[in-house]
Amino acid sequence: MMRRSGRWSVALVFTLLSACGPKEKVARVAIALPLTGDIAALGQGLERASKLALEEANAKGYFQGYRVEARVFDDRSDPREAVSVANRIVSDPSIVAVVGHFNSGCSIPASQVYARAHLTMISPAASNPKLTQQQLDPEWKYPRSIFRVNTTDDVQGPYAADYAVKTLKLRRAVVVHDKSAYGQGVAEEFRKRMSSNGGNVLSFDGINVGDKDFNALLTRLRELKPDVVYWGGDYAGGGLVVRQARGVGLTVPVILSEANMDPEYLRVAGQAAEGTYITFLGAPASELPSAQDFVKRYQARYPHDELKAYDHWGYEAMSIVLDLMHEIGPDKEKILAAVPKIKHEGVLGVTQFDEKGDTLNKTITIFQVKDGTFKPLK
């Protein structure tokens, strides 16, 4: 009996050895973005950029004794799907960090799943302040694992309100948002600053983007005689709202939040987009001296795709994770402990996180559509 089980255990040890012996050790980074759905274009751009960072690191032999792979997940901009993706990610022990998600509405519920599993999450685009704010709640029982490389909406919304009142001298605003965590959030921030800096918010309305017809609402807003329209939401709704606003004769300036910085906004709005303003978080890659080299490499790697508005952040979020893995190895607990202390010099310039996990970089750039392109205003 003893001999038999002894022989079995020897056989077992051999099987195990042969299973992992010759294979290279693999660590994975999850990329969780909307790759299909309404704003797939932005998600796909981010995926390309973050994969580029990984390819470059692997090519220069950045990791000793293991290989790093990306595992890509699609959250379809759907909060429920995002939570299910997050659960799949935390159940894969080879994943050491997450780059994602894109939408605030997806990032907030998913971030709680990652925090519970002590997995670092670096968002390249989610801008609702609540995402990192929730970690400061005394009820928060998990480690602080949520970070982002982009500026937030409590900077963007007030910036737009100040721009309207101080620069454009427009005081009577109507606000429309898409009822998402992001769109409504940034619209609220705009409204708050507008009411405190001498402006006046005449109305605050949410729409279902899928309805596609906002003529009735915009006709009512026209009757309120506003000076300026603010749109909080992404380009799926922004293009339609601007086009129909012009259609019903609401011709005053429009300011849009940053998720409209995509050619699709210009396509959907058409001629109506001319003259509209868009605030952008941080600076776009074209305006950043530190990102010029990245732009060239991106275009060389993906000659058939154009660089999307958020791509440099995706690259940076991935680079931060890869640099940490290079320094301290593919260990998710060690990475989690090290992220708050980083001082990362990359395409965005210097990235450091405050106590919440937000970047210390708080700049906003403002653009205006001229001749069918986004032109930065100085």
Place this chain on the structure above:
Amino acid sequence: MIVQQLINGLTLGSLYALIALGYTMVYGVLLMINFAHSEIFMVGAFASLLCYKALSPVLSPTAAFVGGILCSFIVCAILAFAIERVAYRPLRRAARLAPLISAIGVSILLQNAVFLWISDQSLAYPSAFEPRHFQILGGDINSLQILILGVAVVLMLSLHMFVNKTRLGTAIRATAQDATTASLMGIPVSGIIAITFFLGGALGGVAGALNGMYYGSIKYNMGFVPGIKAFTAAVLGGIGNIPGAMWGGFILGILEAFAAGFIPNGSDWKDVIAFSVLLLILLFRPEGLLGKRVQDKV
């Protein structure tokens, strides 16, 4: 402003009504809800855009525009006909739920086919002409809105005449009343069902084309919301009843426009308001506004 909102509501409502007709006609003959209809609407929008783009180098913009509408009419009629043949007819004798599931399957298939092969992004729908504006009773109506209302009303009237005044129409009504008896009277029921799909699909396709022109962009998932709304309109008017679908569409469109257009924060509440009215009507008239109370066919 009330005239303006009425115009907004009528335009939206006529698009709902055109789609609702497809739901109601199929329900009339088969007692089945064709959930793939919203995707036929979407395919109509894409078909018309692709035709428009193909025709515009050789024809004048207006002719290409008419060509686009005709194209969506034909493509969607054939598509609906084919769907019936492939996905519903083999299930005619199956349990009631089977064709419903099959319809959802077709809907997913069409949506993903367009997503993968045509575009996963919004496509801009170029405007064939600069819309002109007209003033009536203090409201502003543009030529595109007139066109949509006109096309919708003409199509609905022709359908109404067709169903009530021709032999084929009589056969459709007979099949809707009682398919078994109709077949005993020598009516080719399968053929009549196919014709119903053909007509419903054509109307849905035209609605898709008009929707694309009016809002200026189309997308693979554009069918879902109008589909649900049009289905609601069909129920509101009395599902299975053709004039009911038209009235249901107009009423729903106007209700939505008034809710969003007169109540502060109304756009947040317009669906709630529209569906509450639907609930109220169905509480007092479960058969819908124009539906007839029928005994269950046992």
